[in-house]
Amino acid sequence: MSDRAGGARRYLVSRKNIAGMVGALAGVGLHLAGVIGDVWPVVAVGLYGVGALVGPADPAASPRLTDALRSDAAALLTRITPRSEALPAGTVPAVRRIVQVMGLVLDRLDEVGDRPADRAAAPERLALAAEIVRVDLPMCLDTYLGRTPSTSVERAAGEFVAQLHLIAAAADRLAAEVPDIHVQRAEDLTRELRRRHGEP
Known part of the structure; x- marks a missing residue:
């Protein structure tokens, strides 16, 4: 439209x-x-x-949760970029990759398909995306950056890397679960064409 x-x-x-x-x-x-x-x-x-x-004006529309989560993810990247030297090697690209995967998930959740199973699962998937962006990533960063001077940097870095690895795996699983509506439509069309015209 x-x-x-x-x-x-x-x-x-x-x-x-x-x-x-x-x-x-x-x-x-x-x-x-x-x-x-x-x-x-x-x-x-x-x-x-x-x-x-x-006549009264309509109330201002609330921003979609997916848009708010995109904004939170962008703010997270803005926050860590100037502190990249204080973070363990490879962790900034890891955070960027997680944010990128979550962006893909949020884009797909904006266009939930017509399949009942996808519609039913969308709220839970959105809640998982919000947990990763608003809870898991910030908590890992805060824990690492807020460590006391007596904390072993090596151990703290190892834990931080392990945490990001777990979050990245969760983000990848979520991305695999949330269907791409455009791919679904293409698959549905292929099946319909095979039904009507048979195998080539």
Whole structure:
């Protein structure tokens, strides 16, 4: 759907349009009651305009959770980039890769397919994505960066690397579970073509 068509659809169900329609219907009602004569179309249009102008605006739409998670992931990368020298070798690319995989998961969750199993699993998958982005990654970073001076750097680095490895594996599993709707559609089309035309 184009932005223009989407905007038209949103306006049709907006509070301002509904208020305008009530005003227009009031104009038609006044004509039917005999209060106004042949100028009723002009009155109805005028009352529609007044209703649309004074009608309440729709409440601002809440940002989608997937967009908020993308923003949180980007903020995490912004936070670690200046401190890359304080982190163990290879961990910054590991965090970037996890964030990239989570971006792919969030993109796929934005377009959940029509299969009932996918729709039913979407909330749980979104919750897992939120846990990785908002809890697991920040907690690992905070634990490593907030260690006391007496903590062994080697041991802390080893634990941090192990934690990132576990999170990366969880992110990869989640990415494998969340279907790519475009691939699904292509597979469905291939099956349909095979059914209709047989194997080549």
